[in-house]
Amino acid sequence: MDIGQVRFDLLQQVVDGGMEMVRRGLTVGTWGNISVRDSETGLIYIKPSGMPYETITPEDIVVMNRDKEIVWGKRKPSIEYGLHISIMNIRQDINAVIHTHPIYSSAFAVTLQEIPGISEDFVQIVGDKVICAEYSLPGTPELAANVAKAIGERNAVLIPNHGTVCIGSDVEGALKICHVVEKTAQIYILAKSIGTPHVISDEDIAAMQYFARNEYGQDK
Numbered sequence: 001m002d003i004g005q006v007r008f009d010l011l012q013q014v015v016d017g018g019m020e021m022v023r024r025g026l027t028v029g030t031w032g033n034i035s036v037r038d039s040e041t042g043l044i045y046i047k048p049s050g051m052p053y054e055t056i057t058p059e060d061i062v063v064m065n066r067d068k069e070i071v072w073g074k075r076k077p078s079i080e081y082g083l084h085i086s087i088m089n090i091r092q093d094i095n096a097v098i099h100t101h102p103i104y105s106s107a108f109a110v111t112l113q114e115i116p117g118i119s120e121d122f123v124q125i126v127g128d129k130v131i132c133a134e135y136s137l138p139g140t141p142e143l144a145a146n147v148a149k150a151i152g153e154r155n156a157v158l159i160p161n162h163g164t165v166c167i168g169s170d171v172e173g174a175l176k177i178c179h180v181v182e183k184t185a186q187i188y189i190l191a192k193s194i195g196t197p198h199v200i201s202d203e204d205i206a207a208m209q210y211f212a213r214n215e216y217g218q219d220k
Contacts, residue, residue, distance in 0.1 A: 006072055010036050010045045011058035017098065017171040018053040026100040026178055027053075032163065033078035036171055037088050037095040042066055044085055048075035079139030086148040087167060094167045096174040101163040104185035105130070109158040115185050116199045122184040123205045124212035126177055127154030135160040156181045 017034045021027050030053075035046040048060045062073035068085050070077065078084075084097045108115050108130075115130040117123040133150035136143035147165055151157040155177050156166045166181060168174030191197040200208075 006063060007038055007045075008058060010038055011061045013171050014045050014047055014061045015056050015058055017096075017175065018047055018056060020175055021098065021100060021178075022053045024175075024179065026098075026102045026182065027163075028101065031101045033080050033084070033099045034171070034174075035078075035081075035084040035088075035097045039095055043071065044081075044088060046081055046084055047078045048073075049078050051075070080144070082139075082141055082144035083147050083165065086144040087151060087165070090148055091151075091167065093169060096168050096171045097165065098167070098171075098174045098178055099159075099163060099165045100178055100182075102178070102182045102185075104189060105158060105164045105182050106162075107189065108132075108185055109163065110161050112160055115158070115181065115188060116197070117205055118188055118191070118197050118199055119180075119184050120200070120208055121180050123200055124208050126156050126180055126184075128202065128205050130154065130156045130158055130164075130181060132158045132160050138162065 013036050014034055021032060030050050033047045035044050037044045044064050045061050046064060048056065048062055051060060060075050062075050062077040063071050064077060064081060065071055066085060066089055068082060080099055087097050088094055105115060109132060112132050114132060117128045131150055134146040136146050147157055147159060156164060158164055164181060166174050166177040168177055188197055
């Protein structure tokens with residue numbers, strides 16, 4: 001693949017998205033990863049393996065195809081490249097995947113508990129709940145398959161004893177999902193300490209999701 005075919009804006013989105021993950025406290029060190037898909041070519045731009053976010057430049061980003069082959073880049077891709085590509089292969093509406101190691105949602109992941117729908121923003125853009133995928137070792141094809149299966153039609157999933165995966169139509173949307181999932185996990189833990197959290201009904205979840213998709217925001 002010629003350098004002229006590489007989209008610099010997508011290389012930069014991966015760099016900037018990684019820095020935003022660190023700024024928001026969603027990961028530490030070199031852990032976690034982020035990818036962006038070019039909706040026109042289907043190529044996937046992904047963070048390099050084991051590099052601190054603060055040191056990554058656009059030239060360090062790795063470009064791969066849907067068959068998990070490297071088509072451009074001098075670095076090794078994140079060990080979770082299979083997870084990113086597997087999700088994008090089954091969710092054509094998704095062009096960004098962010099894997100984080102946050103505090104509160106990871107508490108659910110290590111106790112194998114789902115995050116229920118207790119807040120309106122959560123049920124509108126994430127789903128009725130966030131469940132745990134089946135456990136597998138990091139970087140394995142089994143983990144990639146388990147996460148892709150568990151995420152289903154929702155926009156986030158927990159990886160047992162590991163972290164969280166959030167997805168969106170673009171990096172900004174995926175980061176929003178990360179924030180709302182982590183906020184909801186924190187609220188639920190705090191609410192449990194003072195009482196019994198109220199879970200929103202399936203009927204009200206459906207109504208709010210319809211509103212978010214069809215009525216919220218400005219007319220286009």
